[in-house]
Amino acid sequence: MQIHVVQQGQSLYSIAQAYNTTVGDLVEANEITNSSRLVVGQTLVIPIYGSFYWVQPRDSLWSIAQRFQIPYTELASINRIPLNRPLQVGTRLYIPPAPKPTKEFNAYVEPRGTVTTALENSARNAAPYLTYLAPFSFQALRDGSLREPPLNQFPAIAQANRNVLMMVITNQENDQFSDELGRILLNDQQIQTNFLNNIVSTAQRHGFRDIHFDFEYLRPEDREAYNTFLRRAKERFSQEGWLLSTALAPKTRADQPGRWYEAHDYRAHGEIVDFVVIMTYEWGYSGGPPMAVSPIGPVRDVLEYAITEMPPEKILMGQNLYGYDWTLPFEQGNIARAVSPQQAIELAAQHNVAIQYDTTAQAPFFDYWDANGTQHRVWFEDARSIQAKFDLIKELNIRGMSYWKLGLSFPQNWLLLTENFTVRKR
Numbered sequence: 001m002q003i004h005v006v007q008q009g010q011s012l013y014s015i016a017q018a019y020n021t022t023v024g025d026l027v028e029a030n031e032i033t034n035s036s037r038l039v040v041g042q043t044l045v046i047p048i049y050g051s052f053y054w055v056q057p058r059d060s061l062w063s064i065a066q067r068f069q070i071p072y073t074e075l076a077s078i079n080r081i082p083l084n085r086p087l088q089v090g091t092r093l094y095i096p097p098a099p100k101p102t103k104e105f106n107a108y109v110e111p112r113g114t115v116t117t118a119l120e121n122s123a124r125n126a127a128p129y130l131t132y133l134a135p136f137s138f139q140a141l142r143d144g145s146l147r148e149p150p151l152n153q154f155p156a157i158a159q160a161n162r163n164v165l166m167m168v169i170t171n172q173e174n175d176q177f178s179d180e181l182g183r184i185l186l187n188d189q190q191i192q193t194n195f196l197n198n199i200v201s202t203a204q205r206h207g208f209r210d211i212h213f214d215f216e217y218l219r220p221e222d223r224e225a226y227n228t229f230l231r232r233a234k235e236r237f238s239q240e241g242w243l244l245s246t247a248l249a250p251k252t253r254a255d256q257p258g259r260w261y262e263a264h265d266y267r268a269h270g271e272i273v274d275f276v277v278i279m280t281y282e283w284g285y286s287g288g289p290p291m292a293v294s295p296i297g298p299v300r301d302v303l304e305y306a307i308t309e310m311p312p313e314k315i316l317m318g319q320n321l322y323g324y325d326w327t328l329p330f331e332q333g334n335i336a337r338a339v340s341p342q343q344a345i346e347l348a349a350q351h352n353v354a355i356q357y358d359t360t361a362q363a364p365f366f367d368y369w370d371a372n373g374t375q376h377r378v379w380f381e382d383a384r385s386i387q388a389k390f391d392l393i394k395e396l397n398i399r400g401m402s403y404w405k406l407g408l409s410f411p412q413n414w415l416l417l418t419e420n421f422t423v424r425k426r
Helices: 012-018 021-031 059-068 072-078 118-127 152-158 179-187 190-205 219-236 266-272 295-309 339-349 383-396 411-420
Strands: 002-005 044-048 051-055 092-094 102-109 132-135 138-140 163-169 210-214 243-248 273-278 315-318 323-327 337-341 357-360 362-368 375-379 398-402
Touching: 002 383, 012 092, 021 044, 021 383, 044 152, 044 383, 044 411, 059 072, 072 092, 102 118, 118 152, 118 411, 132 152, 163 190, 179 190, 179 219, 190 219, 190 273, 210 219, 210 295, 219 243, 219 266, 219 295, 243 266, 266 295, 295 315, 295 383, 315 383, 323 339, 337 339, 339 362, 339 375, 383 398, 383 411
Parallel strands: 102 132, 102 398, 132 163, 138 163, 163 210, 210 243, 243 273, 273 315, 315 398
Antiparallel strands: 002 044, 051 092, 323 337, 323 375, 357 362, 362 375
16 A cells, blocks of 8 residues: 655546556545545555555665565565666565554544434444444543433444444533542542442443543642542452553653643553553644644654553554644634544645645645635644554554544545554454
8 A cells, every 4th residue: 555645737547557556446545526636745545555666866675675674685576676787766666565563443432412324434434443432421420420422323333343342431521621520539439439330330231341531630639549549440340351541641751740741640550551542632722823733743752751651552642533724823712623634635625725744743734715815724634644653653562543533534544554554353
């Protein structure tokens, strides 16, 4: 499978010819709605077995083989090239697919009010690529009871696709994380006992096999109380044969200040729970200035710190399935609009602007002007940016990836996931 960046003057036909595939295969793989309107800078995933490489100046068989981590003699044999013949610039070489490590993948799905058919279909389409499916969320109440989200067909989808159904529990009140609710649940032992009993009965009723706490903006003084609660929860859930997992804020040091970070103890969570989801996204967020949502540098910094505190096989990298459309100039109080990668490409096509790529952030972006003459900037995800994250998973040898959230179209992600990894099913 290959990532191709559309250049000026290219068509689907010319791209298909270059890779010995068909226009129909390109349209289907990339869910292209208008085959006559490609965007310069748009990425396409080419659905072929293996990939092609065109020889560049100063390349040699040895350097190309090193780049793709295969023996140079094998590369020569596959492409029927004599070992002693210099390579000509522009020669197309076939690169066989690399061995695929087995990793785990989770995706949150957020049903609100009436669950739409489109949201259920999004979960159904993604489920073959997932280890876990996580409806978001069961909201804890101050007496230890739970407010349930609408589950609809999500348990059946998980069962049909051998997904572990993840029970996501939050300390949210009125859709905001509450430190006071967290204080009660973590410190009042009677309420906590009721809380755990309600979790067990609810999980048994619906078939959840992983209990996942997303407790955010806790009081710093409740850090150890949270750890103690998790130890108690782990003992209780282990009796049922269930996994325990947590969501963690993206930290780069143990004593990182800030309401989001201080009660999240990476070392303790790494010792207690089966795995964690680290929320490595939202550097660019809806209420802030335009920037990449999950730039590769900060993501790397968080994960490299995390593996000093816990085993890498317990870490799922958080990954956004969306971007944002900001109005320029940015003013505090303005809220950016969330867009899927497919919507971002359609915006660029509609306004006839090229997509650019920030190699430092490893993320695509573009500017456009709307009908009112207002400038916008869009940062989003594409095949190159997600491949950079997949490469980081392999480099750091972490457990896998967790997506926030389903319902936003990004077909290239799933194509590249299967190219890079074997998905563990439980």
